[in-house]
Amino acid sequence: MSLNTFDTLLVANRGEIACRVMRTARAMGLRTVAVYSDADANARHVREADEAIRLGPAAARESYLKVEAVVEAAQRSGAGAIHPGYGFLSENGAFVEALDQAGIVFVGPPASAIAAMGDKSAAKARMANAGVPLVPGYHGDDQDDALLKAEADKIGYPVLLKASAGGGGKGMRVVESAANFQAALDGCRRESQAAFGDQRMLIEKYLTQPRHVEVQVFCDSLGNGVYLFERDCSVQRRHQKVLEEAPAPGMTAALRREMGEAAMRAAKEIGYVGAGTVEFLLDIDGSFFFMEMNTRLQVEHPVTEMITGQDLVEWQLRVAMGEALPLTQEELTITGHSFEARLYAEDPEQDFLPATGTLTRFAMDLEGAGLDPERVRLDSGVETGDAVSMHYDPMLAKLIVHGNDRAQALATLNRALAALDVQGVVTNRAFLQRLATHPAFRDAELDTRFIEKHEETLFAPRRYSVEEYAGAALVGLNQLSRECESDSPWDRHDGFRVNAPRTIRISLCDPAHAQDDDDSEAVVVVEGTREDNSGPWHLTIGGETLTARLDPLAGDAVAMTLDGHRRRLQARRDGNVVVMVDPRGETRLFWRRIDAIDHGHHEAESTLTAPMHGTVVALLVEPGQKVEKGMPLMVMEAMKMEHTMTAPADGHVASFHFHAGDTVGQGDVLLEFAPDE
The missing domain is CATH 3.30.1490.20 (ATP-grasp fold, A domain)
Structure with a gap:
């Protein structure tokens, strides 16, 4: 078969995968072309490309999913090949056929293979014929x-x-x-x-305790095929993967071979070419069942790259050029262990609602955290200053780590999560740390209902230590001092007194209880003995007194010393909430001066506001209809997922402000609710 020659690659995607593909393509000497919607006009993948071409409005169906617009962009730029990334058109057979007709190489499988696996029902029948085990x-x-x-x-x-x-x-x-x-x-x-x-x-x-284990397969157009071992993707929420690792814990050599060979039979059955993933459910008795095949590169492919030392995107491009696979099955080996954590713009404390906003800071201090850059990788499609919109998937980045074994890799993951500093948009970073440090996850007690099973501990109310209260008091006081630019002691707000030590009384509580009447979980009396803001300070908490000092480091990093115990952490104050992060986890405490405490009662709101930007899908009740607390009132859709708004109390909806199909912004009043007297 003759080789396909191309020197320009168009990436028909956005976000971290577009940046990832273009980085590899440039290393191979290829010119890169990005495409973008109006919402992504200044996105990172556009800024990093050699060229970029507008596709259309923000809505994906009018831009990234518009086949004719993507083909036209390739022709306009002279691109000889298109890499689809994952999502959007990556598994669209009609798109592949359109590229064939235009003489443009598709970096992926033939349309026939996509069609064979795109219809899940038909795919099950073919897998049965190929001897791949199926779930009833x-x-x-x-x-x-x-x-x-x-x-x-x-x-x-x-x-x-x-x-x-x-x-x-x-x-x-x-x-x-x-x-x-x-x-x-x-x-x-x-x-x-x-x-x-x-x-x-x-x-x-639905198997009640299965693990989600998938096998990475790769085939070329010359008839060669290999499997690059397996990944465990059991930790999920709403069937969306959150943490992945390779190799899968507890896999025997025999089971790995059996599962890998079944995956290769699946790929051969449909004449597969390129990178693909065959997903299995692994039951507790060691039996496994075919679930589906993703006819594209997977989000979690970096953990496979980490343990094999191979660049799977480069493999994709070389196979698309008509070359043979670079290695045989016998030449592939596993080295060490790898984890990937998906960083989403979402709020785990609010049922994982997607979040929007502007990233005021997006950075990771590898050197300060003592991390090896060869073992820690951050694949991201955003940078500081970028906007996170409602239009696309909420994943911001992937944090990938490698270790000599699972325990070392997990320790590295936890340190890397602590070093990841994201501000301006709510994310699941703290939740990922709770997962990574959970005893059951540490012991590899995995199944696809892991988060549900451990919900009580993963979302347990925090109990704060004296050290955490002390640290939050210092961070808030340091920020308060820095906010005053005047040199005059009369303009200061840090407790300065003439001829007396400066003293401040601070109240600290969990942010979730900041409006409660009994919100003074801890009162910290801070007394300073010298004029610089670092200290030493004397902090009295519940009858215990500590000597404390706070020394700013680079960025938001600080060195905090409490009674001679010095430790390094990230610390900042967002409004009235102090955030402190280190490898042990994240602490968030509501901070305020004692005289600022408001003990007012708060009545239930008579309105419901949109928790995120999105589209109204359905109104489920009529105005005036009597409803009970918790009853579904309307359905919203954002970032490809549905969210149901429920009644806050017994009563009725006085009026809806929007209709099905309307777009709403975060904070928009959706309806007027009249609670029962």
């Missing part, structure tokens, strides 16, 4: 509601509803009982239609 389920064409319900009843609850054309957790829900089936079906169909333009569903038996 219904994969038929008849989509009548009553039939689907009957099939679910026959399989036995719990069952998993999945979009036939889907992936990435979209259009997927666990149904625990027959009573919940219809509501779940309706919700899955709405999500599937919005994400894939297809409402067909399949049903599978």
Whole structure:
């Protein structure tokens, strides 16, 4: 077969994967072309490309998903090949066919392979023919509601509803009982239609304690194929992966080979070319079942790169050029262990609601944290100053680490998470640290319901130590002192007194209880003995007195010394909330002067506001209809996921301010609610 020659690569994606692909392409001597929507006109992937071409408005269907616009951009720039990244058009057979007709190389599998795995029901039948084990389920064409319900009843609850054309957790829900089936079906169909333009569903038996283990496969156009071992992706929320690792803990050589060979049979069955991932459910008895095949590069591919030492994007480009795979199965080896943590713009404390805003700081101090840059990698599509919009997936970056073994890699992950400084947008960074330090995760007690199973401990109310209260008092006081630029002691707010030590009384509490009447969890009396802001200070907390000092380092890093115990951490004050981060975790405390405490009662709001930017999907009740507390009132969609707004109390909706299909901004008043007297 003749080689495909191209010197210019267009990346038909955005965010961290676009930056990642262009970095590898440039290292290979290729010219890079980015595409962008109006929302991404100044995005990082656009700034880093050799060229960039506008596709259209912010909505993905009018820009990144518009096949003719992407093809035209490639022709306009002279690109000989297109890399689709993951998401958007990466698994769109019509897109691949359009590129074939235009004479442009698609860096990925042929359209026939995408079609074979794109229809999940048909894919199950082909996998059965190839001898790949399957989970019991219904994969038929008849989509009548009553039939689907009957099939679910026959399989036995719990069952998993999945979009036939889907992936990435979209259009997927666990149904625990027959009573919940219809509501779940309706919700899955709405999500599937919005994400894939297809409402067909399949049903599978939901295994109660499975692990999600996937195998990286790679095939060239010359008939060669290899598997690059496995990844464990069991830690998920809403069927979306959060933490991944390679190799999978507890895998025997025999099971690894058996699963790898099954994955290769799946790839060969559909004539696969390029990078792909075959996903399995691994049950507690060691049996495994085919779940689906992603006919593209996966978000979590870097952990495979870390343990094999291979650049999978370079492999993709070379295979697209018609070259043979660079290694055989026998030449591939595993070295060490790797983790990947996905950093999302979302609020875990608010049911993982997507967040928007501007990144006022996005950095990681590797040197200050004592981390080896060869073992820590941050794949990101954002930088300080970038805006995070409502239009796309909320993933900001991926933090990837490597260690000689699992324990070392996990320790490195925790230190790297502590060194990651993100400000301006709410993220799941602290939640990732709680996961990484959880005893069950440390002991590799994994299954796909890990977060649900350990929800009580992962979201347990914090108990703060004297040291944490002391540290928060110092950080807040230091910020207060720095905010005053005047040299006059009469303008200062740091407790200065003439002929007397400066003394301040500070109240500290959990931010969640900042408006409660009993919010004074701790009162810290701070007395300074000299004029510089670093100290020493004398702090009295609950009858215990500590000598303290705070020395600023680079960025938000500080050196805090309490009774001779010095430690390094990141610390800052966001408004009235002090944030402190070190490898032991994150501490957030509401900080204020004693005389600023407000003990007023707060009445329940009569309005509901949008928790994020998004689109109204459905209004579920009529104005004036009596509802009970917790009853669903309306459905919003943001960043490809649905969110249900519920009644804050017994009462009724006086009026809705928006209709289905309307776009709303974060903080917009959605409806007027009248609680019962």
